[in-house]
Amino acid sequence: MKFRAVMIDAGPMREFTNIVSTISKLSKECVARIADDQLYFIVSDENSGPAPPILWCEIPHAMFFSEYQMVGLDDDHKDIYLEFTSTNLARSLITLKNAKSLKMKLTKKQCPCLTLEIEVPSSTSQQTRQVTHDIPVKVIPRKLWSDFQEPKIPKPDISIQLPTLKQLRTTIDRMRTMAAEVMLWASAEGRLTLQIKTDTSKVSTRFKDLRVEAFEGPIEHSDSETETQANEDKSNICYCRVDAKKFSMFLSADQISHNRTVCSIVHKRLVVLCLQTEENVKLQCFITGIVY
Amino acid sequence: MDDEMSEYYFTASMDSGKTLCSLLKAIQFQEFAVFCALAEGLKLTVEEGKCVQASAYVPADNFTEYHVRSDVDVMFKINISVLAECLNIFGSGEESSLKMYYRCEGSPLILVLQPQSVHNVMTDCEISTQTADSVLELRDEDTSEVAKLVLKAPAFLGLLADLERSCDIMELKLSPEHPNISIITYGMQDRSCIDMPKSSEMVQSFNCTHAVTLKYQLHHIRLIMKALAVSTKVVVRCSSNGLLLLQLKLEKEDQRQMFSEFYIVPLLDD
Structure with missing residues (x-):
């Protein structure tokens, strides 16, 4: 060797x-x-x-x-x-x-x-x-x-561009002080929502106009957990509940100068965060969904 | 839209929720606060035991829009740390516009925040509200004021920070004679005393008709330190029954003013 x-x-x-x-x-x-x-x-x-x-x-x-x-x-x-x-x-x-x-x-x-x-x-x-x-x-x-070995993951239901990591991290870090888990919603219309729910509060930060790189819909929602905005099609939205701390940790990667960050979601099961740099460095984080 | 809004008990909006957030943090020594929207402005009150009462007061002119229904009392209990975190959701470096809605008794307080520099993001928060406990009425019209002093806040903060942390009791002596102000702490084996004549740079004005000696829990006095850190001066009023009132004006860039106020109950002689 x-x-x-x-x-x-x-x-x-x-x-x-x-x-x-x-x-x-x-x-x-x-x-x-x-x-x-x-x-x-x-x-x-x-x-x-x-x-x-x-x-x-x-x-x-x-x-x-x-x-x-x-x-x-x-x-x-x-x-x-x-x-x-x-x-x-x-x-x-x-x-x-x-x-x-x-x-x-x-x-x-x-x-x-x-x-x-x-x-x-x-x-x-x-x-x-x-x-x-x-x-x-x-x-x-x-x-x-x-x-x-590289994890074999199911094909994501949606891949959506992330907002700037610094902004995302500030928000997640505030949410983390209130709740341990954060819900991620992504829609085919380019919306990404971070949401926490506690006994005393419900906080949702909504990003819009994000580029959708891939969408494998429609999504089947068998439960009533999905809440939508009026006139939004449920089948275009998928979500995953993840540990807020793990999510926040990936966001510390904002110190690497990157040109592309994408969040892929396998409905309810997995979130893959991927960062790519100009030099073709690829950093991926796999966060498994929390299912009750 | 206007019609729909007027059905709300309370609505308000402001260009930046940042100063409101630092004001809340200054009185955030309890988890819950009583939120009270009056026609003149917004008031949040927290109490420690029945001994300390702190209020944050935001006059209505700080808001770009401020509406309270006159036929109802808008008063409820709310988790103040959640409220402060929500106001700060985009980070302290970001100015974000704030809208507040409260539909009716029992409904949550809704906040909508939007950062000024980025346009594709917004946050909405629903914070549950509870029926407010009664707030102590500490002000007593029958008592007279025996002393009033105006102190520079940063220097007074430095002084409080120097006091021995392990002490329980702080004694405050005010007198028309030299040294006008004495702060004495009693520890396990020591007694320390800080004298401050009215000529001191820290003292901006000093009024005292006759000598008084009052004792307070040092822990109670320390609760004002966060508020001192964001203010330039503090008005200390002492009434004949020993009740201490500290009034602070928040340091702000614009002309509008926000205040915090602390009532501290004295210890009785044993």
Whole structure:
């Protein structure tokens, strides 16, 4: 197994730092899957043992690394899976601010390590300093790889563009102080509603004029839970109830400069939030619906 | 539309709910408040035990539209923290216009908020209302005022923040003689005293006819700190029965004014 990658441009280095820092806020542990075309970051739900990932991030190496070499486990299993504490990587990358280059490699020290060699310019002389971080990692044996495959999800009933993440996060964070669960409604007419209900209040924030990327309607509503605005067709609306905290956590991804964020809903069952950047980084969050 | 609206007990709208929100936060030391819409303005009152009563008062001219039916009493109990969170739903950095509706007794208070900078979003909140408990009438027309002082709010806030937190009781001595104002706290093993002559920069005006010594629960006094933080000056009135009244004007950009008021009941000598 071998891995060695070099980054020399400021833009990608900043993006990479932002991505890792976002992930570190979402989860303590993280798995990096190193494949020959992409680098993946995968987070599983910490509380529920082996479960499908809740976060899936793909980073195409060509856009980020000027050099990228890897040799996988063997000829049939060409990937490398490493587990590490996400804050360790996030903290090490703080040095990356105004660095000249980053070299990342898999090394064997007292334990397997992901070694970062960061070249930092000196403010007083022409010479540079080199900062080395050794991040202990656990190599995941092949028999466990299947736990970290991309989740297979049913075809979403609707995919709708999200409002700016910052705005969404402020609203969700206010709602979170009042209720633990938030209901998401999306309609084929481009409306997205966030709603909480408690004994003392009902708060709904409605966004309109959002682009609908796909709609697989009509939606069948077997219960009376759906409430609609007058003259709105029920079959054009789907909803899902999710944990407000999980939803809010994904929204901290607003520090990654993105050009597209989409929310896909499988009626009542699942919400998939997807963020894409100009460099084709794709970050997806899977939040399962709460059904009573 | 107008006809339909006039059937409502109470409707009001304002361009920005932000200052209202900071006013509510200043008196938000209890979960529930009594919401009272009078012809002159809106008043929210919270009480702690039967010892402290705090009110936020928003004169009607702060609203772009304000309507209360004259033939009914618009008064109900409402969760003030939910109300404050709803007013702040788009974040403190955002100015959002606010509309309030209250149809009739027992119906929820409805708020509609729309941020000024973004147009494709709005929030509506339904906050349930309950029958109001009676509010204490602490003002007593028969008692006279023995002292009135005007203090700079930030400096007074700093002073209160310096007082030892573990103390239960604060003694306030006011006197026409030097030092005019003394604040004394009693702890387990110590007694600390802050003297403030009327020449102090913190004191803007000082009126006191004869010396008084009053004791208050320090915890009660501390309840005004949030309100002090958003005000420039505070008027302290002390009546002959020891009731302390603090009146604060909210710091605002425009000319219209919003107020908060705290009545604090003294401790009796044992």
